[in-house]
Amino acid sequence: MRKIGFPLIALNFKTYAQxxxxxxxxxAKIAEEVSREYGVAVMVAPPxxxxxxxxxxxxxxxxxxxxxxxKPGSHTGSVLAEDVKAAGAVGxxxxxxxxxxxxxxxxxxxxxxxxxxxxxLLCTDTVETTKAGAALGPDMxxxxxxxxxxxxxxxxxxxxxxxxxxxxAVKKINAEVHVLCGxxxxxxxxxxxxxELGAEGVxxxxxxxxxxxxxxxxxxxxxxxxxx
Amino acid sequence: MRKIGFPLIALNFKTYAQxxxxxxxxxAKIAEEVSREYGVAVMVAPPxxxxxxxxxxxxxxxxxxxxxxxKPGSHTGSVLAEDVKAAGAVGxxxxxxxxxxxxxxxxxxxxxxxxxxxxxLLCTDTVETTKAGAALGPDMxxxxxxxxxxxxxxxxxxxxxxxxxxxxAVKKINAEVHVLCGxxxxxxxxxxxxxELGAEGVxxxxxxxxxxxxxxxxxxxxxxxxxx
Amino acid sequence: MRKIGFPLIALNFKTYAQxxxxxxxxxAKIAEEVSREYGVAVMVAPPxxxxxxxxxxxxxxxxxxxxxxxKPGSHTGSVLAEDVKAAGAVGxxxxxxxxxxxxxxxxxxxxxxxxxxxxxLLCTDTVETTKAGAALGPDMxxxxxxxxxxxxxxxxxxxxxxxxxxxxAVKKINAEVHVLCGxxxxxxxxxxxxxELGAEGVxxxxxxxxxxxxxxxxxxxxxxxxxx
Amino acid sequence: MRKIGFPLIALNFKTYAQxxxxxxxxxAKIAEEVSREYGVAVMVAPPxxxxxxxxxxxxxxxxxxxxxxxKPGSHTGSVLAEDVKAAGAVGxxxxxxxxxxxxxxxxxxxxxxxxxxxxxLLCTDTVETTKAGAALGPDMxxxxxxxxxxxxxxxxxxxxxxxxxxxxAVKKINAEVHVLCGxxxxxxxxxxxxxELGAEGVxxxxxxxxxxxxxxxxxxxxxxxxxx
Numbered sequence: 007m008r009k010i011g012f013p014l015i016a017l018n019f020k021t022y023a024q025x026x027x028x029x030x031x032x033x034a035k036i037a038e039e040v041s042r043e044y045g046v047a048v049m050v051a052p053p054x055x056x057x058x059x060x061x062x063x064x065x066x067x068x069x070x071x072x073x074x075x076x077k078p079g080s081h082t083g084s085v086l087a088e089d090v091k092a093a094g095a096v097g098x099x100x101x102x103x104x105x106x107x108x109x110x111x112x113x114x115x116x117x118x119x120x121x122x123x124x125x126x127l128l129c130t131d132t133v134e135t136t137k138a139g140a141a142l143g144p145d146m147x148x149x150x151x152x153x154x155x156x157x158x159x160x161x162x163x164x165x166x167x168x169x170x171x172x173x174x175a176v177k178k179i180n181a182e183v184h185v186l187c188g189x190x191x192x193x194x195x196x197x198x199x200x201x202e203l204g205a206e207g208v209x210x211x212x213x214x215x216x217x218x219x220x221x222x223x224x225x226x227x228x229x230x231x232x233x234x
Numbered sequence: 235m236r237k238i239g240f241p242l243i244a245l246n247f248k249t250y251a252q253x254x255x256x257x258x259x260x261x262a263k264i265a266e267e268v269s270r271e272y273g274v275a276v277m278v279a280p281p282x283x284x285x286x287x288x289x290x291x292x293x294x295x296x297x298x299x300x301x302x303x304x305k306p307g308s309h310t311g312s313v314l315a316e317d318v319k320a321a322g323a324v325g326x327x328x329x330x331x332x333x334x335x336x337x338x339x340x341x342x343x344x345x346x347x348x349x350x351x352x353x354x355l356l357c358t359d360t361v362e363t364t365k366a367g368a369a370l371g372p373d374m375x376x377x378x379x380x381x382x383x384x385x386x387x388x389x390x391x392x393x394x395x396x397x398x399x400x401x402x403a404v405k406k407i408n409a410e411v412h413v414l415c416g417x418x419x420x421x422x423x424x425x426x427x428x429x430e431l432g433a434e435g436v437x438x439x440x441x442x443x444x445x446x447x448x449x450x451x452x453x454x455x456x457x458x459x460x461x462x
Numbered sequence: 463m464r465k466i467g468f469p470l471i472a473l474n475f476k477t478y479a480q481x482x483x484x485x486x487x488x489x490a491k492i493a494e495e496v497s498r499e500y501g502v503a504v505m506v507a508p509p510x511x512x513x514x515x516x517x518x519x520x521x522x523x524x525x526x527x528x529x530x531x532x533k534p535g536s537h538t539g540s541v542l543a544e545d546v547k548a549a550g551a552v553g554x555x556x557x558x559x560x561x562x563x564x565x566x567x568x569x570x571x572x573x574x575x576x577x578x579x580x581x582x583l584l585c586t587d588t589v590e591t592t593k594a595g596a597a598l599g600p601d602m603x604x605x606x607x608x609x610x611x612x613x614x615x616x617x618x619x620x621x622x623x624x625x626x627x628x629x630x631a632v633k634k635i636n637a638e639v640h641v642l643c644g645x646x647x648x649x650x651x652x653x654x655x656x657x658e659l660g661a662e663g664v665x666x667x668x669x670x671x672x673x674x675x676x677x678x679x680x681x682x683x684x685x686x687x688x689x690x
Numbered sequence: 691m692r693k694i695g696f697p698l699i700a701l702n703f704k705t706y707a708q709x710x711x712x713x714x715x716x717x718a719k720i721a722e723e724v725s726r727e728y729g730v731a732v733m734v735a736p737p738x739x740x741x742x743x744x745x746x747x748x749x750x751x752x753x754x755x756x757x758x759x760x761k762p763g764s765h766t767g768s769v770l771a772e773d774v775k776a777a778g779a780v781g782x783x784x785x786x787x788x789x790x791x792x793x794x795x796x797x798x799x800x801x802x803x804x805x806x807x808x809x810x811l812l813c814t815d816t817v818e819t820t821k822a823g824a825a826l827g828p829d830m831x832x833x834x835x836x837x838x839x840x841x842x843x844x845x846x847x848x849x850x851x852x853x854x855x856x857x858x859a860v861k862k863i864n865a866e867v868h869v870l871c872g873x874x875x876x877x878x879x880x881x882x883x884x885x886e887l888g889a890e891g892v893x894x895x896x897x898x899x900x901x902x903x904x905x906x907x908x909x910x911x912x913x914x915x916x917x918x
Contacts, residue, residue, distance in 0.1 A: 020765060021763065027776030053773050055742065057739055078707035082735075082783065085738060099767070108334040108336050109337045110360075135341045255545065283513055286514060308477075308667070312561070332540075439538075562795075566790050569818050594793060597818065598822050
C-alpha cells in the first residue's frame with residue numbers, strides 16, 4: 007500500500023519538537039489510522055534521522071524531507087537516495103522552502119530519485135518557478151508561497167489565482183505532474199478549496215504536527231477530501 | 235548601441251588574472267573594435283569590481299557576471315541590480331556554473347533585473363534545466379554542460395543533440411527566449427557549428443581572455459558568425 | 463593617508479538605496495571631510511560595484527565589503543583580492559553577518575588579503591567566535607551580536623560584557639588584533655562607551671548612511687572619539 | 691560504555707556505497723568486536739539515515755556525521771541535535787571537509803550539542819583554523835588537510851609539522867581539547883606516527899569502509915595504538 011493515491015494529504019513533520027523519535031512514530035501511526043478509516047491517501051515525511059524507524063512501524067507511504075544530489079561516495083553528512091531507499095522510504099520532498107536547492111541540483115536530485123525508483127515531491131514558490139519545476143518532470147509539485155507558510159492563511163484563500171494558475175501552467179508543460187497545494191492549509195475547508203481549484207492534494211505541517219488533537223484535525227481533512 | 239543584437243558573441247571575462255582593472259578595459263576595447271569592424275554584436279562581462287570602469291570606456295553592451303536576488307537594504311557584500319544599472323551595465327549573467335543559484339533565487343533575480351530594465355542571460359547545464367530556465371522567461375539562455383567548460387571541446391561538437399535539443403525545447407516553452415551555446419567554444423568553426431544547430435550566439439571565456447592574440451581569435455569568430 | 467589609524471570609525475554602506483553610484487561617492491566625501499576636520503580616522507566600505515569609483519574620489523581608506531577565497535581563475539561573479547587591490551582599496555570586511563563565511567574560507571580569505579597587502583576587518587558575533595577569529599590573525603575584529611544590528615541599541619549598552627569580554631579574549635590570543643565594536647552604534651555617546659570598554663573604534667552602517675544629515679551624525683561621533 | 695576513551699580510533703562511514711543500511715550495522719559490529727578484543731576505544735559515524743539503527747545494534751559510541759545549528763522548529767530536511775540524541779548517538783562530527791560550516795554556525799552547533807549533552811568532534815584544515823577551532827571549545831578536534839583526504843598519504847607523514855603544530859597550538863589555547871589526526875590514515879604505522887606526534891587518536895574513512903577485510907585493517911591499527 008506504499009503507492010501514492012490521490013487526492014493526497016501529505017504531512018511534513020519538519021523538525022518540530024513534537025516530531026522526533028517515538029513522537030515521529032506516534033504521529034505516523036495516527037496518520038495511518040485516519041488513512042485506513044477514511045480510505046484517503048496520506049503520506050508522511052518524518053525527520054531524516056527517524057525515517058527508518060517510521061517505515062518499520064507504518065504501512066502508509068513514507069517520504070524523506072530532503073535528498074542530496076550526490077551518488078554514493080565521499081559526502082559526509084549528506085542524505086543519499088540510496089540510503090533513503092534502503093530505509094524503506096518511497097520518495098522525497100525536494101527543494102522545500104526551508105531547504106532550497108540550486109536549479110542544477112534539483113535536476114540532479116530528481117535524476118537520483120528516478121534512478122532509485124523513488125518518487126519526488128518538488129516544492130516551489132511562484133507560478134514561474136512552478137512552471138520551471140514542471141519542466142523538470144517531478145512526480146508531484148507542491149506550490150507554497152513562502153510568505154504564507156505556517157501562517158494558517160491558506161494559499162487557496164489568500165491567492166486562489168496562484169493555485170489555479172499553477173495547476174494550469176503545470177498541466178500545459180507536463181500533464182503527468184500532480185499538483186498539490188501547500189502553505190497555510192489547516193482545516194478541512196482549506197483542503198476542499200484546494201481541490202476545487204484543481205489541486206490533487208495538500209501539503210501541510212504545523213496544523214497537524216502541532217495540533218492538540220492531530221487525529222481530529224486530519225480526520226476532518228480526510229472527510230472533506232472524500233466529499234469533493 | 236548598447237542594445238543586444240544577434241548573432242551575439244558574449245565574452246565572460248571571469249576572474250582570470252588577465253581580466254582585472256586596466257586589463258578588463260583593454261579586453262573590452264578589443265571586443266568593441268572587432269564588433270565595429272565586422273558589424274557583429276559582441277557583449278562583455280567583466281569582473282563586478284570593474285563594471286563601471288569598463289562601461290565608461292566602451293560602447294558595446296556590458297553585463298555583470300552576477301546579481302543577487304535582493305532589493306536595496308542590509309545586504310553587505312552583495313551585488314544589486316540597482317547598482318549594476320547605476321554603473322551603466324545593461325544586463326547580467328544569471329546562474330553561471332561557477333555561481334549557481336537556487337531555483338527560487340533565479341526567479342527573484344530575473345524579476346529584479348526586469349524591474350530595473352536590465353537584460354538577463356541565464357546559464358543552464360542540461361536540456362531539462364534549460365527547459366526549466368525557459369519557463370522563467372529570461373531574455374537569453376546559454377546552455378553549458380559543466381563538464382565541457384574550459385576544455386576547448388565545444389558542446390556543439392561533443393554533444394550537438396544537447397544544443398539542438400535545448401533550442402527546440404526552449405522555443406516550445408517560450409519562443410522569445412534567445413538561445414546561446416556555451417562551453418568549449420574556441421574557434422570560428424565552433425561558432426559556425428553552434429549557429430548551424432540553431433543557437434543565436436555563443437558564450438565564451440578562456441579562449442578569448444587567455445588568448446595570446448585575443449583580437450585575432452575574436453575576429454575569426456566574428457567573420458564566421460557573419461558568414462552563417 | 464590610506465593607512466588605518468585608531469580610534470577608527472568604520473562606515474559600512476551596505477547596499478542601501480542611499481549608497482549606490484554617485485551617492486556612494488557623496489557619502490564617502492562627507493566621511494573624508496569629517497575625518498579631516500576632526501583629525502579622526504574614518505574608513506568607508508561602499509558596495510563592491512562602486513569600489514573603484516569611490517577610491518578615485520577620496521583619500522581616506524576604502525575597504526571592500528567582501529572578498530571571495532579564490533585565486534584568479536574561473537570564478538565568474540566573484541570578488542577577488544587582486545581586483546579589490548587593483549581598484550585601489552586597502553582592505554576588506556570579512557564574514558559580515560550578512561555575508562557569513564565558512565571557517566575554512568575565512569582562513570583562506572585572510573591569507574588572500576595578506577598576499578595582496580590588504581587589511582582585514584573580520585566580523586564576529588559572540589565572544590567564542592571572536593576568540594576563534596583572533597586566532598586567525600586578522601588586522602581588526604568587529605564584534606556584532608546579530609540580534610542588535612540595525613536596532614539602534616548599541617552592544618556597548620545592551621551587552622557591555624560582550625565588548626569588554628571580546629577585547630580581553632582577543633588580546634590574550636593575539637595582542638596585535640584591533641577590536642572594534644559594531645551593532646547598534648548610532649550616537650557619539652555609543653562611540654565613547656565602546657572606547658571606554660576597550661574597543662579601538664566602531665563599525666556602523668544605517669546610523670550614518672540613512673541619516674538625514676550624515677555629516678552631523680559623524681561629526682558628533684568624531685568629536686566624542688577624540689575626547690576619550 | 692558509550693563514553694569516549696583515548697587513544698581513539700574514529701571511523702567515518704561517509705556515504706560510501708558500502709555503508710548504507712545493513713552494511714552500516716555490519717561495519718559498526720566489526721568495529722565493536724575489534725574494540726572489545728583489543729580494549730581500544732573505537733567510535734563510528736554512520737550515515738545520518740542509519741544512525742538509530744546502528745545505535746540499537748552496538749555498544750560502542752556512535753556519532754552523527756553532521757548536525758545543523760537549529761533549535762527544534764521549521765527546518766525541513768535538517769538534522770537536529772535533539773533528534774540525534776533521541777536516536778541514541780553520543781556526539782557528532784562538526785564541519786567535516788565535505789560539510790563545511792560557517793564560523794558563526796560552528797559556534798551555534800557546538801552550543802546545541804552541549805545543551806543536549808552530546809560530544810563534538812570538530813574538523814579543521816590548517817594550523818590556523820585549528821587554533822580558531824580550539825577557541826570554540828569542542829571536545830575533540832581532528833585536523834585534516836583536505837588535499838590529503840582519501841589519498842592514503844597520512845598527514846602525519848606528509849606534513850608532520852602540521853600535526854605537532856596543531857597539537858601544540860590547541861593545547862595552548864584550550865588544554866582540554868583532544869586532538870585527533872585525520873586525512874590519509876590507512877595503516878597501523880600511520881596511527882603510531884600520529885600518536886607519536888602528540889595526537890590522541892585518528893579519524894579515518896575509506897581505509898576502513900572500503901577495505902577488503904575491514905577487521906584486519908582495524909585490528910592492526912588497534913594493536914599499534916596500544917603499543918604506543
